[in-house]
Amino acid sequence: MTKDLTSRMLAELKSGEVFRTAHQHNLSYLEGVMDARVFPGEEALEALTIFDEELPQGHCDPVELLNLLQAKGAPATVSTLGGRYFGLVTGSALPASLGARLMADAWDQVSTLYAMSPITAKLEEVAESWLKQIFNLPPSTVAGFVSGSSMAIQSSLAAARYRVLQNLGWDINAKGWREAPPVRVITGRHTHSTVVKGLSMLGFGTDNIEYVDVDDQGRIITAQVPELDESCILLLQAGNVNSGAFDDFEVLCDRANKVNAWVHIDGAFGLWAAASERLAHLTQGIEKATSWSVDGHKTLNTPYDSGFVLCADREALVNALQASGAYIVYSDKRDGMLYTPEMSRRARGTEVWAALKYLGREGLDDLIWGMHERAVQAAEALNAEGFEVLNDVVFNQVLVATDDDALTERMIGHIQQSGECWVGGSRWFDRHVIRLSVCSWATTPADIARSVKAFVDARTAVS
Numbered sequence: 001m002t003k004d005l006t007s008r009m010l011a012e013l014k015s016g017e018v019f020r021t022a023h024q025h026n027l028s029y030l031e032g033v034m035d036a037r038v039f040p041g042e043e044a045l046e047a048l049t050i051f052d053e054e055l056p057q058g059h060c061d062p063v064e065l066l067n068l069l070q071a072k073g074a075p076a077t078v079s080t081l082g083g084r085y086f087g088l089v090t091g092s093a094l095p096a097s098l099g100a101r102l103m104a105d106a107w108d109q110v111s112t113l114y115a116m117s118p119i120t121a122k123l124e125e126v127a128e129s130w131l132k133q134i135f136n137l138p139p140s141t142v143a144g145f146v147s148g149s150s151m152a153i154q155s156s157l158a159a160a161r162y163r164v165l166q167n168l169g170w171d172i173n174a175k176g177w178r179e180a181p182p183v184r185v186i187t188g189r190h191t192h193s194t195v196v197k198g199l200s201m202l203g204f205g206t207d208n209i210e211y212v213d214v215d216d217q218g219r220i221i222t223a224q225v226p227e228l229d230e231s232c233i234l235l236l237q238a239g240n241v242n243s244g245a246f247d248d249f250e251v252l253c254d255r256a257n258k259v260n261a262w263v264h265i266d267g268a269f270g271l272w273a274a275a276s277e278r279l280a281h282l283t284q285g286i287e288k289a290t291s292w293s294v295d296g297h298k299t300l301n302t303p304y305d306s307g308f309v310l311c312a313d314r315e316a317l318v319n320a321l322q323a324s325g326a327y328i329v330y331s332d333k334r335d336g337m338l339y340t341p342e343m344s345r346r347a348r349g350t351e352v353w354a355a356l357k358y359l360g361r362e363g364l365d366d367l368i369w370g371m372h373e374r375a376v377q378a379a380e381a382l383n384a385e386g387f388e389v390l391n392d393v394v395f396n397q398v399l400v401a402t403d404d405d406a407l408t409e410r411m412i413g414h415i416q417q418s419g420e421c422w423v424g425g426s427r428w429f430d431r432h433v434i435r436l437s438v439c440s441w442a443t444t445p446a447d448i449a450r451s452v453k454a455f456v457d458a459r460t461a462v463s
């Protein structure tokens, strides 16, 4: 680095103007985001061509750079922080958690080892213990703080593969897959695509998945789960991505535990039902599984990206994600990289700790129950307007249909372009549906009423 550029950056760091500018822009963005259009309008999208430039030859003024981001970048954001984004399963961010994130970003910590960031290791340790209490998991459970459920599922499957093969007398790390004894993978037909992706990435082979039929809510039909044995990995679901339905954990975990099979629960958004007194019945029996994948950035409303792999078999998880290298100095404190596929990671445990500390048990219950109440409100109001709701609204998901699939499709486009709210489409058995997922602390009854009106207006406009 030339002396010239270093001294320039030193001056920028010390004067603080770059950070004050970023801070001011953030304040004005956050002030307006609740009332902003949900999906950006045409003009904002067209203005993005300003970023199509040649790689610059020299440096530029960092404040001007931030001003460009604010002027042309911010208007092309999707207002997922607000209360009217109902696409996929997309969380907002709690102010306390977002604030903690901004601080952790300024600290620029790496959560690889205790030696690289004691505070990050401490906050991960505390968050791990709180998560175990919330989900009532066995004392042996450890948590890895990963980017989201995709990586949490991948890590869990790696741990499951390690343990199941170890039980069959095979060391997968040393000997690999090629001549390994067969491992069976059993899951419901409505398993999430990231589970299938994880199985494919780890070499299980998607053709080898033993799919079990599901009932009209997308729950695995317990009686159709085949005879299990110790070569089996059973993948269950807390929160079907369309209907929000939960599998029967109690019965299936008991069956699996009798024969020493591994049970993983994909609870990306739904596992959080455990934290709400009136919804906890949905998650009955989850503590009997071996591993769990959950998101922070969905129901808990931490900023992106944040998810956790939780595993009651520490040895299997650590061995499956093993790393070696003489320069790695493990400590008797928490070394985060033991529980994640990544070596270097940002300090995302900070936002998780902040969200849980801010909410406490009562706030968490309030947050999750509130999402359920808004979903029920949406379902009832849409029903009253003559739409069909196809699922039992047990959690935060609502599947809406009209009697004409083509009309339903056209409505989705119209609603998205209106900027009033954002919903996506899906297929539910043989029907086209509009998926509405309530996953934001900011969604008020008025937001639901306004969004229902957007549905009604869209139907009128495209009929």
Ligand SMILES: *Cc1c(COP(=O)(O)O)cnc(C)c1O
Pocket (backbone or CB within 6 Å): 089, 147, 148, 149, 150, 151, 192, 194, 195, 239, 240, 241, 266, 267, 268, 269, 295, 307
């Ligand atoms: C969102 C989701 C995933 C994937 O999670 P990411 O955090 O996006 O990686 C997996 N399973 C279910 C049920 C989900 O809703």
